[in-house]
Amino acid sequence: MAVVVVVFAALFGGAFGSFAGVVASRGLAPSLGGRSQCDSCARTLAWYELVPLVSFPALRGRCRTCRAGIGWRTYIWEVGGGVLAAAIALTVLLITGRAGS
Ligand SMILES: [Zn+2]
Known part of the structure; x- marks a missing residue:
């Protein structure tokens, strides 16, 4: 259960x-x-291209249509938010003693 909570926190934090x-x-x-949408070809991105933390490496940092590079800077924010939220969730779980359940 703890793993699910931390993963969800990471995805939510990544989106934020x-x-x-x-x-x-x-x-x-x-x-x-x-x-x-893509900064280069203005195509509206599909939901699976917007999954926090997952989509950027899955697409190798490139737009599926025009192969233009997607900004690394946004992904760094995404990872930062994800790691931060996961760390907070983990801390809360440890403090409340639910990490092992
Ligand atoms: Zn594009």
Whole structure:
């Protein structure tokens, strides 16, 4: 059970970190408008291309259509958010004594 909680925390944190990265580079207003799309060919990304932490390595950091590189910077935010959220979840589990269950 603890593993599931930590994985979900990592994915949630990754999604949040990714969003924070986009806000940091583009500003808040453009980040809230519409779905994520490729910066190069403007194709709207499918859900499986937006899975936090997983999609970037799965796509080898490139757009599926135009093969343009997807920014490493956003992925660093994603990993940072994921690791942070996982660490928090793990700490909470350890403090409450639920890590072993
Ligand atoms: Zn593209």
